[in-house]
Amino acid sequence: MSGRGDSPDGTNAKPSTSTSATPEPEGSKSPTAYTATVAGDDTLLRDSYGQTGIRLGSDLRVSALGKRFQVVGRGNGNSWGQSAEPVVDVTKSFTVTARVYSSATKGSRIAISQGDGESYSFELGVNEVNGKQAWIFRVQTGDKGAEATTRTVAAEGLTILKTPTLLMATYDAEKKAIALYVDGKKAGETPVPGIWQAPGPMQLGRSRHHDIWTGPWQGGLHNIRVYDSAFTEEQAAGYKEGKLSPAPKPAHAWLLT
Template sequence: MTDGTDRPHSPQPDPASGSGGGYGFPPGRIPGGYGYPQPGQSGPLPGANPYQPEPAPGQGSGGQGFGGQGFGPPQAQPPLGAEGFPPAPAAPDAFAAAQPDWQAMADRTEAQQRKRRMLTVGIGALAVVLVAGGAAFFVLNGPDDPADKPVTAASGSPSPSGPAQSTDPKTPEDDSPTVPGEPNLLRDRSGKMGIALGPGASLGELAKRTEVRFKGTADSYAQGAEAAVDVTKSFTVSARAYNVAETGSRMAVSQGDGDSYSFELGFEVVNGKKAWVFRVQTGDKGQAATAQQVVVDNVDTTRTWALLTGTYDAEKKTIALWVDDKPAGQAQVSGIWAGPGPLQLGRARHHGIWSAAWDGPLDHIRVFDQALGKEQITGLKNNKPDKKTRATHQWLI
C-alpha cells in the first residue's frame, strides 16, 4: 500500500496450497508498491488514485445488478472484517482445489477431431455413390434469424441481445463453448488454453451464442492456464463487453497475478465521467509514474454492448484503444512490463491483491500476436474477422 489514498479492495480467496497446475497462482503475495494512476486522456499518469470504492456486490449507483441470476434487486452486502475486507472463506473453493488435466483434455479434443474427419470422409463417399446412381437430395434450411434474440439463459434470466452469428455449418463439438467433459472450462477455438470459471462466474446460453457472466464480486472471475499475451511484442486483445456498474473500476480483461497487472482493459470513472480505459504497466513495481493509459469518456459505457480493443505496437512503442471500430486515441510508452501470471477475465491485480471486479457479461474474447488496424477491427465488430489474420486465442466466439 502507498499513502492511504488507495480505494478499498475486495480480496480474492487464494487457491489451496500446492494446487499448481495450469492456473499459475503464486504461493504467496508480493507486497506491492503500486500507486494508482491519476486519470487522464493518455500518457504518463501522475499519482492520485482514480479507483473509486466499489458498490455493494451486484449493485450500481443507478440500476440493478447483473449476476448469475440476471438483472434483479441489489444483493445484501456481506459483513466486513476488521480491516474493512470481506472475511475469507472458511475453506478453499472447488475451483482452487481442483485443476483440469490439460493433457487429458488435449487428448480428448484430438480424438474428437479424428472422429469428425472420418465422418466427413464417410459422408463424402456416400454422396458420390448416391449421385452416381441418379439420386438427388435437397436439404432445405431456412436462414438464421439475423437478430440474436435472447432466450431463457442458464440462470433463468434473459440477457441483452448480441449480433447475428455465422451461418457456417458446425458440429455440436464446434459449437460447444466449453471443453468436452469440463463444463466450467472455456474452450479455446484457436489454441489450447482453457479459461476456468471462478465460483461466482457462470455461463449464459442464448439463441445463437454463449456469454460468461460476472457479478461484480470477489469470487466472480475467470482465469487462464497461462499468459495469453507476450507483452514484449506487438499484440491485440479484444472483448465484447456489457457493463452494468455505474461507478468504480471494472476490468473486463487483464494479465498478471503478481504485484501488478501488465495490461488491463475495461471501465472506470475518470474525472467524474464514465469511461472505457486501456492501461499498461511499464515498471516492475507498479508505480503510478510508470503506468500509461488511453481513456475515452464521450461514448456510452453502461448497459450497452461495446467491442473493446486494446493494441500495442512494439516497433512504434504505442498503445491504442478502440471502441467498436472507432479509434479512441493512443499513447507513447517505453515498453510494457512482462509481469508474472496468466490471463484474467473480470478482475485485475493491484498492490498484490485482486480488485476491479467486472459486473456484466462478456463474449467474443480474442487475442492476436500483432497490432490490428481499422479494417481488421471492423471485421471483429461485424463478427467477420479477416481470414488472413488468425487469432492466437479466442473464446466464446
C-alpha cells in the same frame, strides 16, 4: 470471420440467466453444436484456437446468449476467470478484443488483464475518469505497479451502462504505442517505453493492483480473442463489421459461436 460472431449481430444482448452450454445446431449449417467449455468440465472455457483453457470462479458463469455463449459476472470477488498460463507476450505486438456488456454503475470494472503478482501488465475495461465512467486500456511499464509508470488510453463521453460494446486494445512493439478502439473506432493512442511483463496468467473479470485483486466484472463477456499482431485502424473497423479480409487467425479465442 463473420461466421464466428463478428458480424454486426454478434454484439452482446442483455445477459441471460440460462446456464446451458450446448445450444441446438442451426440446421445443416451447424452439424455439431458449439461448446463453450471443455467436455466434462463446465468451469473450464475451451480455447478454440490454442490449448489454453480459462478456469472460471464461482460467480463468473457460462450463460446462453441466443445460440451463442457468454460468461456473466456478478461484480464480486468470485467473478473471475484465469488461464492456466500467460497468454499474451507483452514484449511483442498484440491485439486483445472482446464483446462486453457492463451493468455496473460505478467503480473500476476490468474485463481482461494479465498478471497475478504485485501488479498487472495490462488491463482493459471500465474506470472512472474525471468523475465519470470511461472505457480504458491501461498498461504498466514498471515492475512496482506505480501510478507514475502506468500509461492509459481512455474513451470518455460514451454510454457504457448496459450497452453492448466491442472493445479492442492493441500494442505495436515497433511503434512503441498502445491504442484503444471502441466499436471499431479509434478512441486514442499513446506512446509507451514498453510494457512490463508481469508474472502470471491472463485474467477475466479482475486485475491485480499492489497485491490486491480489483475491478470485479459485473455483466457479460464473450468473443474474447488474442492476436499476435497489432490491428490497424482499417482492420479494427473491418473486424467490427465482419468484413476483415484476409482475416488473421487468432492465437487464442474463447466463447465464440
